[in-house]
Structures are given as structure tokens and as C-alpha cells.
Amino acid sequence: MSDDPRSFHKPVRRPAEMLDRLFSAEDPAEVSRVAHATAVALLSRVREQPADGAVDRLVSFTDQHGIDTIAELWSRSPAKSLPGTLWRIYLLQLMVHDDARTAALLYERGRARLASADDVVAGAPTPAGPDELVSLSDEILRGVFSGDFAVALERAASFCRVEAAGAADLADDHDHTEPDRATAFTARALRLTTFAEDLGAAAALWRRDALT
Template sequence: MPEQFHRPVRRPTAAFDNLVGAADPAEKSRIAHATASALLERARKDVTGETTERLIAFASEHGIDEIAELWSHAPARSLPGALWRLYLLQIAIRSDAATTALLYERGRVELQSADSLIAGAPTPASPEELAELVDTILRGVFQGDFAVALERAAAYCRVQASGATHTADDYEPTEPGRASELTRRALRLSGYADDLSASAAAWRRGALT
């Protein structure tokens, strides 16, 4: 999987700059939080599930440029920040499903915790099954228990991080560059796990905005 978890992000269009006020970080933050809240509310009110399925498919069909414009600079432990990280996980598995599945399985074997059970992937999980897992987690965000969905995503990240760390150790003697890439990936995933867990706790307190 590429080092970054998404396609290259285009620069904001003129229309978007005019909408959010490119020179006003406070306004961008307000828009990020408002759109995340409105999107979540709309999906949860749609009992047919059609809105949720469109939201799940959006990044795969259109990339995440538009989402990035809104949420990528939001605080990690906020509603838009949490949604942004979930979309990054979705893009990650779809960008390089084989590598993601290998790292997940390595982490599942090495990690002495209940995280693989919490995440809910089959044992072992195929690339297709991991892609479906991430989509299922997103469905939980938009239709189910939001905090539980974030906790599942955090557990998924911890398993992936463990796999990346141990695989980096394997590469270190012969391919130090690859080992460094995997180490950075593990650190990033560990950070995602911490942020998603904290966001889940904040949601339960009614403090995630």
C-alpha cells in the first residue's frame, strides 16, 4: 500500500475556497464540524439505509478529494476528524488489499490482545473480507452504535500496527528503507487507534463535536 492512505488530494477549487473562506481557519473548522454532524444525522434518519450505502460507496467511486477538503484538517479527536480517519482506512484497504490483509494477519498472530475479536474480521481474513469489515464498521457509524464502531476501527488499527511493526523488523536487515516505511505506517495506525478510541469515549460522554 502507498505510504499515504489516499490518492493525491487536489487543491481546493475556487468554488470551495469561496464556500469555506480559504483564509479563515475558524470558518473552515466550523464548516467541517457542521457538515460532519449534518451528514451523520441525515444517514441516521434514513431508515431505508440508502444514504448510508451511498456514503460508504462515495470514496471508492469518487476518491476522497472532496472529503479531504472538508475534514482532513479537523482535530483528530472530533467528529469530522474521526470520520476522516475511517475513510482513510477504507481507502487504504481498497488501494492495496493484499498488503493490508498480510499485515492484519501478522498482527493478529503477534498481538496478545482481544483486538482482533473486537475488530470482528474472520480468522484468517482475506483482502475481500477486510474490505467488507471496514465497510461494515462504516455502516455501524452511520446506522448503529457510533462508539462501538469507532472502537472496532481502533482495534483494527492496533492489529494492523502490530503487523506493520513485526514485518518492519523482518525487513530491517535486508531492506531498511522498506522497514522504515512500515515503521512509519505502524506509528500512524497507532495514532489513529488512540484518536478513534478517544473519540468513542467522547461520543459516549456527549462531548464529540
């Protein structure tokens, strides 16, 4: 993954590091209130009037502003909440944009390793190179704001499972020759697996009108 801070207009924390980063807060209740209020307001307004320009701006937001602005709003929210879910979708998108080559490698390795429908649900073409993975991550995020929200979350969950399988496969490759790299891929596989579980649960909650 590239460490060049010029990749963003605002130099920010790297997305892979933020997968499991925890933030402190002087007033957790207020942070939670603001996170939920902003998530509900943003999603409701755009989904009620999904103008192409508004959706495009939200899809490209992290490319222009980095991840810190969104992190300050939503990253401390519970995984199975609306702001926590939006945070995970944005972080997945930024991880692909930040290192599309690695994302594509993991996806192709995961596709070959998994015996499931996750590749079909995620919706990547065959083969899926860096450009295709960037387009897929944008398409999933676009679905959050202008499509079936639960379907978008299910696609994201499947995407995470494919990527996790690819990361685990690469970890096995490097286990004896590059143990540090193997450890890093194993950690990524575990985090992506957790993300898949969180997003799948959030999709089920949304279908029951219980994701708040």
C-alpha cells in the first residue's frame, strides 16, 4: 500500500490502519448523538432526492477530502449502527482507491479460494483488475445512497469475504519466507472478516427497519 501522503488533498491516516483504530472522546454521549444525527440526515436527504450530482460528490468525497472528516463523525459508532455502517463502507472504498493493485490481487486470490456465491453477490467482473475494483467499490457506495441499501451492504459484505480469503491465501504463501508480511495479511483477513459480519448484520437490521 502506498505511503505517499500526496495521494490525498489532506494528508490523513492510512485506511488499513484505521480498520481497527479506536478514538477517544471527552463526551461519548454527545459524539454518539452527533454521529447518528448526521448519518440519518445525510442518508435520508440524498435517498429522498438522489440527484446525480449529490451522489457523485458523496462517492468521491474521500478522494477530495481524505478520511479524517468522516472518521470524526462516524468511526466511534457501534458496528451495527447506521453511522458505524456508513463508516465501514467509506473505509472499504478508500482502501481500494488507496491500493487498487493489492485489492485486485486479494480479490482474484480470494475468488479462486472461496467455494461460495460471494464473488457473484459482490458483482466484480472476471477477471477483476485494479480499475474494475475501483469501479466496484464506487458502485457499492453509490448503491448506499441511490439503490437498495440492504443489497449494497450485502455486496460489501461479500466483497469483504472475498478479499479476506485472498489475504489469508497470501498469508499462507509468505508464512515461511516472510513471516512479518504473513502476519500483516492474516490481520487484514481477520479485520475484513469482521467487517463482513458487521455489514451482513447491518443489512438484516435495515430490512427490519432497525438500523439506527
